[in-house]
Every structure is written in structure tokens, then in C-alpha cells.
Amino acid sequence: MAKTHKKPKPKAETPKGFRDYFGADVAARDNMLRAIGGVYHRYGFEALESSAVETVEALGKFLPDVDRPNEGVFAWEEDTGDWLALRYDLTAPLARVFAQHRNDLPSPYRRYAMGPVWRNEKPGPGRFRQFYQCDADTVGSASMAADAEVCAMLCDALEAAGIERGDYVVRINNRKVLNGVLEVADPDKTADHNAILRTIDKFDKVGKAGVRELLTTGRKDASGAFIDGVGLGADQADPVIAFLTARGETAAETLANLRGAVGNSEVGAIGITELETIAELLSAQGYGPDRIIIDPSVVRGLGYYTGPVYEAELTFEILDRKGRKRQFGSVAGGGRYDDLVKRFTGQEVPATGVSIGVDRLLAALHEKGRLANAEAGPVVITVMDRDRMADYFAMVGELRGAGIRAEVYLGNPKNFGNQLKYADKRGSPIAVIEGGNEKDAGIIQIKDLILGAKLAENATLEEWKARPSQFEVPRGDLVARVLEILANQRADTP
Amino acid sequence: MAKTHKKPKPKAETPKGFRDYFGADVAARDNMLRAIGGVYHRYGFEALESSAVETVEALGKFLPDVDRPNEGVFAWEEDTGDWLALRYDLTAPLARVFAQHRNDLPSPYRRYAMGPVWRNEKPGPGRFRQFYQCDADTVGSASMAADAEVCAMLCDALEAAGIERGDYVVRINNRKVLNGVLEVADPDKTADHNAILRTIDKFDKVGKAGVRELLTTGRKDASGAFIDGVGLGADQADPVIAFLTARGETAAETLANLRGAVGNSEVGAIGITELETIAELLSAQGYGPDRIIIDPSVVRGLGYYTGPVYEAELTFEILDRKGRKRQFGSVAGGGRYDDLVKRFTGQEVPATGVSIGVDRLLAALHEKGRLANAEAGPVVITVMDRDRMADYFAMVGELRGAGIRAEVYLGNPKNFGNQLKYADKRGSPIAVIEGGNEKDAGIIQIKDLILGAKLAENATLEEWKARPSQFEVPRGDLVARVLEILANQRADTP
Numbered sequence: 001m002a003k004t005h006k007k008p009k010p011k012a013e014t015p016k017g018f019r020d021y022f023g024a025d026v027a028a029r030d031n032m033l034r035a036i037g038g039v040y041h042r043y044g045f046e047a048l049e050s051s052a053v054e055t056v057e058a059l060g061k062f063l064p065d066v067d068r069p070n071e072g073v074f075a076w077e078e079d080t081g082d083w084l085a086l087r088y089d090l091t092a093p094l095a096r097v098f099a100q101h102r103n104d105l106p107s108p109y110r111r112y113a114m115g116p117v118w119r120n121e122k123p124g125p126g127r128f129r130q131f132y133q134c135d136a137d138t139v140g141s142a143s144m145a146a147d148a149e150v151c152a153m154l155c156d157a158l159e160a161a162g163i164e165r166g167d168y169v170v171r172i173n174n175r176k177v178l179n180g181v182l183e184v185a186d187p188d189k190t191a192d193h194n195a196i197l198r199t200i201d202k203f204d205k206v207g208k209a210g211v212r213e214l215l216t217t218g219r220k221d222a223s224g225a226f227i228d229g230v231g232l233g234a235d236q237a238d239p240v241i242a243f244l245t246a247r248g249e250t251a252a253e254t255l256a257n258l259r260g261a262v263g264n265s266e267v268g269a270i271g272i273t274e275l276e277t278i279a280e281l282l283s284a285q286g287y288g289p290d291r292i293i294i295d296p297s298v299v300r301g302l303g304y305y306t307g308p309v310y311e312a313e314l315t316f317e318i319l320d321r322k323g324r325k326r327q328f329g330s331v332a333g334g335g336r337y338d339d340l341v342k343r344f345t346g347q348e349v350p351a352t353g354v355s356i357g358v359d360r361l362l363a364a365l366h367e368k369g370r371l372a373n374a375e376a377g378p379v380v381i382t383v384m385d386r387d388r389m390a391d392y393f394a395m396v397g398e399l400r401g402a403g404i405r406a407e408v409y410l411g412n413p414k415n416f417g418n419q420l421k422y423a424d425k426r427g428s429p430i431a432v433i434e435g436g437n438e439k440d441a442g443i444i445q446i447k448d449l450i451l452g453a454k455l456a457e458n459a460t461l462e463e464w465k466a467r468p469s470q471f472e473v474p475r476g477d478l479v480a481r482v483l484e485i486l487a488n489q490r491a492d493t494p
Numbered sequence: 495m496a497k498t499h500k501k502p503k504p505k506a507e508t509p510k511g512f513r514d515y516f517g518a519d520v521a522a523r524d525n526m527l528r529a530i531g532g533v534y535h536r537y538g539f540e541a542l543e544s545s546a547v548e549t550v551e552a553l554g555k556f557l558p559d560v561d562r563p564n565e566g567v568f569a570w571e572e573d574t575g576d577w578l579a580l581r582y583d584l585t586a587p588l589a590r591v592f593a594q595h596r597n598d599l600p601s602p603y604r605r606y607a608m609g610p611v612w613r614n615e616k617p618g619p620g621r622f623r624q625f626y627q628c629d630a631d632t633v634g635s636a637s638m639a640a641d642a643e644v645c646a647m648l649c650d651a652l653e654a655a656g657i658e659r660g661d662y663v664v665r666i667n668n669r670k671v672l673n674g675v676l677e678v679a680d681p682d683k684t685a686d687h688n689a690i691l692r693t694i695d696k697f698d699k700v701g702k703a704g705v706r707e708l709l710t711t712g713r714k715d716a717s718g719a720f721i722d723g724v725g726l727g728a729d730q731a732d733p734v735i736a737f738l739t740a741r742g743e744t745a746a747e748t749l750a751n752l753r754g755a756v757g758n759s760e761v762g763a764i765g766i767t768e769l770e771t772i773a774e775l776l777s778a779q780g781y782g783p784d785r786i787i788i789d790p791s792v793v794r795g796l797g798y799y800t801g802p803v804y805e806a807e808l809t810f811e812i813l814d815r816k817g818r819k820r821q822f823g824s825v826a827g828g829g830r831y832d833d834l835v836k837r838f839t840g841q842e843v844p845a846t847g848v849s850i851g852v853d854r855l856l857a858a859l860h861e862k863g864r865l866a867n868a869e870a871g872p873v874v875i876t877v878m879d880r881d882r883m884a885d886y887f888a889m890v891g892e893l894r895g896a897g898i899r900a901e902v903y904l905g906n907p908k909n910f911g912n913q914l915k916y917a918d919k920r921g922s923p924i925a926v927i928e929g930g931n932e933k934d935a936g937i938i939q940i941k942d943l944i945l946g947a948k949l950a951e952n953a954t955l956e957e958w959k960a961r962p963s964q965f966e967v968p969r970g971d972l973v974a975r976v977l978e979i980l981a982n983q984r985a986d987t988p
Contacts, residue, residue: 012593044872044901099506284884378538390778407538
């Protein structure tokens with residue numbers, strides 16, 4: 001007989017850049033999505049769940065070419081020759097949905113959406129290729145009130161998600177102001193505007209003097225290497241620096257400084273008026289500079305923004321992997337994108353919205369120790385006699401009927417120690433024991449595992465005796481005593 | 495100057511077989527997932543969310559070949575040459591997760607999972623290529639108590655999801671009994687067992703006599719065409735027919751009949767003992783034949799089942815697209831699969847579980863008229879004076895602060911009729927109006943839109959006068975009066 005070659009076993013591994021989420025992590029994200037979604041809903045936004053898969057052409061931005069059609073997205077070719085892809089954000093699908101269903105949707109269309117998005121990027125530590133976003137957008141409103149509302153709602157959403165006031169700030173800027181500054185700095189449009197934008201983005205790192213050098217003749221960096229300048233003249237750099245350093249004590253002061261920076265640029269003046277309107281509306285609602293500030297140094301990366309842009313940043317410090325303090329940074333961003341629906345319909349449809357990076361927010365709460373690492377496990381009914389499973393099932397049925405999370409141990413019951421180890425691993429609050437003797441006597445043993453663990457750790461002999469962690473109770477008192485112990489455990493939790 | 499060719503506009507369309515879910519539909523699914531997940535959780539199962547993307551080899555079953563590597567799944571090749579795919583169910587990923595994390599997970603590992611799965615199938619009416627499943631499985635328990643528990647939990651989950659008792663039935667069978675019957679019918683293993691299984695599956699359609707013909711010499715179908723038989727002798731067909739018609743008035747009767755059908759097959763006897771144990775445990779918990787029955791005609795399609803299999807069916811009738819009555823059919827299924835983890839580890843790990851087809855269940859509730867088609871919209875603050883947006887924002891802030899879903903109209907406020915049309919389209923319960931005169935007088939107008947619509951439809955003049963749907967109230971009473979009207983509307987809802 002010929003030898004049969006066995007196929008090699010598949011590897012039990014998530015693909016690189018993907019991960020699994022267990023128990024407490026799933027619950028924490030679920031709670032956060034529900035909290036944020038609750039705020040969006042109360043603000044009048046309506047839920048939308050679009051499919052995870054879109055045509056590559058509808059997603060846009062990533063255009064097919066011959067070799068690797070879809071850098072940045074996960075894409076594949078259909079039998080029909082069409083290319084499909086996993087969505088990389090929730091905004092591109094919204095533009096498609098609005099264009100497709102615009103005759104049936106109310107206008108303005110206010111929608112929120114939450115779910116995973118996928119990026120075909122190189123994975124790295126803490127960088128995953130699937131992560132959750134939670135977005136809210138208003139499509140069909142050109143009013144700055146829509147932008148102001150989104151910023152206010154973002155504050156409320158962050159607080160609902162567990163970020164305390166003072167631990168975050170929402171920073172607002174406007175692309176039009178930036179365009180105005182560039183008009184003034186470079187009226188002949190000879191300079192490389194992208195290089196100027198990249199330089200502006202370095203303000204946090206290199207400061208005012210550094211940016212001035214980079215905008216003009218160049219700069220020696222910390223390592224001694226020389227970085228070429230953008231080549232603006234000193235007087236051309238002035239409005240850019242004025243823009244970058246425009247932030248004053250108050251919104252009014254910042255706006256006055258910006259007015260200086262844009263000179264007589266028309267688009268710049270429009271941008272400043274827009275920021276002014278937003279600031280007024282926010283201030284009227286009590287969203288002051290402790291929560292929202294106008295900050296000209298905000299430059300959002302996405303190319304489709306056409307007006308106000310915003311970013312939420314956590315202001316508390318965390319320790320990085322080398323133990324150095326750093327600010328946690330951005331957890332949400334958004335802005336106005338008036339041309340995204342136009343791609344489909346040819347007609348301009350103004351739109352603005354925000355996206356919260358839920359997984360980053362969860363990571364921040366983890367770092368701050370504000371998320372539970374484990375959930376409470378179920379009450380475990382141990383199995384002393386495998387022929388009496390029906391008795392144990394009757395018990396667990398009573399507990400579940402009273403709304404208590406409970407289960408019968410379903411592993412091999414031979415080794416009782418394994419059953420208690422299992423209960424421990426599950427974080428079970430209580431174990432219930434009914435052997436043959438107990439059955440005959442009409443009683444059960446109830447072990448308070450939380451108290452037991454506490455006593456085992458640091459109790460004196462007196463405490464141990466004074467507060468037993470195992471009780472013998474009549475079988476009929478099962479539910480009442482379990483409820484009582486659970487209530488005591490809750491009361492004991494700091 | 496050369497003409498610039500514009501790129502054609504992308505089509506605003508979901509890919510074929512995919513769809514978008516709006517407002518009420520998203521909420522209905524969310525509620526259902528939460529209800530089912532709540533039952534799973536109370537039973538002691540722990541949440542797991544694995545990534546949507548798996549390696550093709552980990553998913554298994556769909557093996558790469560040269561032309562079209564992944565019939566049935568959406569798959570693509572990585573730069574590294576690896577093939578990745580979207581999960582097609584939640585069971586294959588569970589086997590991978592358990593194999594990967596087995597040293598850290600409790601055993602038995604009881605997990606529930608919910609989320610979309612993707613099938614690269616030909617889309618059809620009502621058949622989508624992305625749909626939700628909601629699964630619970632116990633990995634690492636060989637006990638029939640685990641199977642019994644899953645069946646009981648399935649009943650509780652269906653009821654929590656809104657299916658009333660009596661409108662569903664869970665049917666249980668066992669692959670081992672079937673194997674026993676085949677041992678008896680065809681001891682020399684000369685017949686085509688897959689053909690026999692396919693024939694058994696036709697029992698519902700062609701009945702006992704039809705199955706007997708198909709198992710033996712063949713049969714003329716309704717159209718007059720002749721279908722070849724499997725070629726069993728008449729006495730070989732007997733045990734198969736005995737198996738198929740084994741269902742009695744009680745579980746005990748069914749089991750006795752099955753015992754006759756499997757003769758002295760060892761595996762058949764084991765299968766019957768397993769069913770007996772399950773039936774006893776279920777009966778001890780009060781899950782009687784009104785909810786769970788042993789039904790030998792259940793043959794689950796998936797190849798990986800090794801023992802008990804179960805299926806939940808809705809028993810009420812719906813009208814099909816041609817107006818004919820038909821039963822809604824299967825909405826959940828599962829079974830024991832003891833070899834799935836072994837693919838990865840080489841060691842046998844017993845496992846059993848169930849998957850609820852959430853979208854099918856939602857469709858069933860829709861058909862029965864048990865789901866709302868629309869949610870209540872937000873209170874809409876209309877804009878009478880676009881320079882006073884801050885006033886309107888103050889109002890909406892007060893309402894939201896009181897937990898009321900509310901928004902300011904953010905479209906172009908010029909045409910007041912459009913604002914009321916918008917409120918109507920959103921299903922808004924109330925519109926608030928504050929023009930210049932009202933502002934000066936310190937009052938606002940509150941329109942009860944639900945009552946207004948009712949009166950417009952069928953009120954007499956007296957009723958109209960007796961119960962006005964628009965009120966003039968002091969500005970300071972905004973929140974109190976809105977709460978009062980909302981409470982009245984709820985009380986009026988049947």
C-alpha cells in the first residue's frame with residue numbers, strides 16, 4: 001500500500017496585525033460604543049450600518065493600477081472583474097450611502113455609525129490592521145452650527161466614554177484660514193505648499209525659531225544633519241509664523257491674531273468668520289476654553305477637508321514603553337468635507353463630521369487604570385456526583401431564573417481541585433457544593449470565593465474564624481443566600 | 495490646450511449581495527444581539543471577538559488551488575504570498591482561537607461571539623453575502639450535559655429575542671445513530687452513503703414511500719422524470735425507513751424506535767444513549783416536547799459534526815412572495831464537533847455549540863409584524879431667525895440635558911415648510927418654534943406632531959378644538975412641557 005502523506009497542520013495564529021479580544025475587553029468596548037452611541041442618538045443622529053465590503057471605485061482615493069491595485073486597503077478581484085475592498089474608514093461609505101439613497105433620506109442627513117475598519121498597513125506594536133471607529137456626521141448642512149454641534153457632541157461623547165473634563169481638549173482650526181495665509185505668504189504660488197504644510201506640522205517639535213529656519217534657508221537638526229529650507233524669504237515666513245503663533249488667551253484674541261496673519265486674503269477672512277461663528281455658538285452653550293480651543297497648529301492629514309477641522313487630544317501623561325512620560329495624544333478627529341458626495345453625484349453636498357478612534361480611547365483608559373481587567377465570572381455549581389447532573393442543572397436553573405450568572409462545571413469532574421481551579425480562573429464569586437452526604441441531609445455548601453481569597457491573603461486567625469467563607473445552608477435557601485453573598489461582595493468592593 | 499478627460503464618476507452602489515441597514519433596523523438587530531448575548535452571558539459564557547480576517551489555512555475546509563483558491567470565501571493574497579480571507583462562520587475562528595490560546599484559557603472554555611460573517615456565494619433575493627451570527631460553544635467538555643445545556647439555552651435565547659414559546663421547536667438528532675443505521679443497512683459499505691444522506695434529507699418532501707423508492711430502485715417525480723435509486727435492497731431500506739419514521743409521541747417512544755433501527759450497531763447504541771442522557775437532563779429542567787423534541791429527520795449539512803446535532807425551526811406560517819403559506823423554517827443550528835481543534839493541535843478536544851442566524855430571525859419577526867419599522871425621531875427646534883442660532887442651541891442643550899433626544903434644524907431655514915417636512919420625515923414627536931414675536935414675549939410654540947397627525951387624519955371639529963396640538967408656553971417651561979407631551983404620547987400608544 002502506498003504511504004499516505006499527511007497534510008501539515010495549519011498554524012493556530014491570527015494573521016499579522018490582527019488580534020482577538022476576550023471577555024472584559026469585549027465588554028469594555030461594547031460599553032464604550034453604547035455610551036458614545038447614546039450621546040450621538042440623543043443629539044438626533046440616526047444609526048447606519050453599511051456593509052464592510054465596498055467596491056474599490058466607491059471607496060475612492062486608492063486607485064487601481066496594474067501591480068498592486070490597492071495599496072492601503074484589503075482588496076480582491078471578483079469573478080466579474082470588479083474589485084471589492086474592506087472599508088478603511090466610515091466616511092467614504094457614508095458618502096456612497098448618501099449618494100445612493102439621497103432621495104429617501106432626510107436632508108440634512110444626520111447619521112452615526114460604529115464598527116471595525118481595515119487598513120492594509122505594516123503592522124507594528126500597538127498598531128493593528130483592524131480597529132473600531134465611532135463616527136457622527138451631518139450631510140447636507142453648510143451651516144457652521146453643524147460644525148459647532150459636532151465639536152460640542154465630541155466633548156460630551158468623550159466624557160460619556162469615561163474621559164474626565166480636563167483630561168481632554170478639542171482643538172479647532174480651519175483649512176480656509178491656512179489657505180489665506182498661503183495666499184499672503186506666496187501670492188505667486190511658486191513655493192511648494194505641501195512642504196509648507198509639512199513644516200507647519202513640525203511646530204510642536206522644533207518651535208517657532210525652528211519653523212522659521214525650515215521655511216526659509218534650512219536648519220541643522222539635533223543630530224547635526226542639515227535640513228533644506230522651503231526657500232521662502234524672511235518676510236514670506238512672517239505670516240506663516242504669525243498664523244502658527246496666533247493662539248491667544250481667549251478665542252477673541254486668537255481670532256484677532258489670525259486676522260493679522262491672513263491680511264486681505266478673501267478666503268482667509270471667510271475662514272476666520274467661520275471660526276468666529278463656531279466659537280460664539282460653543283461659548284453660548286457653555287463649551288469654554290477648558291474644553292474647546294481654536295488652535296491654528298491643527299493640520300488634519302486627510303486631503304478631503306475643505307473648512308473647519310477638529311481634533312480631540314487627551315492631555316494626561318502616560319509612560320511610554322521606555323518608561324518616559326509622554327502625552328497620550330489624539331483620539332478623535334474630523335472636519336468639513338464639502339466635495340466627497342460630489343464624486344458620485346456631481347452636485348456639491350456640504351458635510352461635516354467626527355470620528356472617534358475607539359480602540360485608542362480604550363487603550364488610554366487602560367493606561368490610566370480606569371478599565372477593569374476582568375469581569376465577574378459565573379457562580380459555579382461543582383459536580384460531586386456525575387450521575388446527579390440533573391440535580392445540579394436544577395440548581396443552576398434556579399439561579400439563572402433569578403438573573404444570576406451561573407453554570408454547572410462541565411469538565412471532567414473526577415478531580416475536585418480542578419473544579420475550584422476552574423472557578424478561580426473564571427473569577428467566579430461563589431462555588432456551590434452538593435455531595436452525597438449533603439444531598440441526604442438536604443443541605444448544600446456555599447463557598448464565598450472572593451472573601452476566601454482575601455482571607456487567604458492577609459487575614460489573622462481571629463478574622464478567619466469570625467468571618468467564615470464557607471456556609472452550610474438548606475438546599476431551599478440556595479438562591480437567597482447566593483444573592484446575599486453577591487450583595488456583600490459588591491458592598492466590599494472599593 | 496489639450497482637453498482634460500474627466501474620469502467617469504464612481505457608481506454609488508453597494509456591491510451585489512451587500513446592503514445597508516438604517517435606523518430602526520440597526521436598533522432592532524442591536525437589541526436582538528443584546529438580548530441573546532444576555533442569555534449566553536447569564537449561562538456563564540464569556541464574550542470573544544476574533545478578527546474578521548483569518549488565514550485561509552486556519553479557516554480550513556476551503557483549500558487553495560491554482561485557479562480559484564477560495565470558492566465560497568472572500569480571499570486575497572498578501573505581499574508575503576499568504577492568503578487571507580474573511581471568516582465564513584464563527585466556529586472555525588473559535589477552533590483557531592482555542593488552539594492558539596489554550597494555555598491561557600479556562601477549560602472547559604465557554605464562549606459566545608456575535609458579528610458579521612461573509613460568504614462568497616451567488617446573491618439572490620433575501621440572500622446576502624454578509625450576515626450576522628450569534629454563537630455559543632463549550633470547548634473541552636465531552637459531557638452530554640454540555641449539549642443539553644446548549645439546547646436549553648437556545649430556547650431561552652429565542653424567547654429573549656422575541657419568539658414566543660410555541661412558535662419554535664428545537665429538534666435534536668445524533669450523527670452516531672445515523673452511522674449506526676448505515677452500518678445495519680449496508681454492513682459491507684458498498685452503497686454511496688452521501689447519496690443515502692441526501693435521500694434522507696428529502697423525507698419532508700417525498701414522504702416515506704418516496705424515500706423507500708429513492709433508496710431502492712428509483713422514482714418518478716412530479717414532473718414525470720425518473721430519478722435513479724440508490725440501489726439498496728428492500729430489506730436494506732427497512733432500517734433507514736425505521737430510523738426516519740422513529741419519531742414517537744414521547745422521547746422514550748422515539749428512543750425505543752431508534753433502538754430497533756440501529757439493531758446491534760455499537761456506535762448506534764452509543765448515539766441513542768447520548769440522546770437519552772440529553773432528553774433526561776432537559777426534561778429534569780422542564781424543557782419538554784413543547785420546546786425540544788428528538789427528531790431523526792434532522793441532518794445538518796456541515797461535515798464536521800460528530801455527535802448530537804440540533805436545529806431550531808420557527809413553526810409559524812408566513813406568506814411567500816407568491817402569497818402562498820409556508821413555514822418560516824430554520825433559524826439556528828449546531829452540534830458536537832470533536833475534531834475541529836485537533837486540526838491544529840493533533841489532540842482531540844471535544845466541543846459543542848450553536849449558531850443563531852440573527853438576520854433570519856429579524857426577518858421572521860418582521861414578517862410577523864413584531865418589529866417597529868421606524869424609531870421615534872428627535873424633538874426638532876425649528877429655526878425662525880438664522881441670526882439667533884445661539885438661542886436655539888441653548889434650547890436644545892436644555893432638552894438634551896434632560897435626556898431628551900433633540901436637535902436644531904440645520905438645513906437652510908428659509909422655507910419653514912421644509913423644516914416641518916423634515917421633522918415629519920424623521921418621525922419627530924415635537925417641533926419647537928420661537929420667532930421674533932415669541933422671543934419678545936418670552937414664549938415659545940410647541941407643536942405635538944403625533945397628535946397633530948392623528949387629528950389631521952380623523953378628528954371631528956369638536957375634537958380638534960377640544961385638544962389642540964399646538965401650545966403657547968413660557969420659554970422657561972420648555973423642558974417640563976416637552977416631557978409632559980412625550981409622556982402623553984407614550985400613554986396614547988397602543
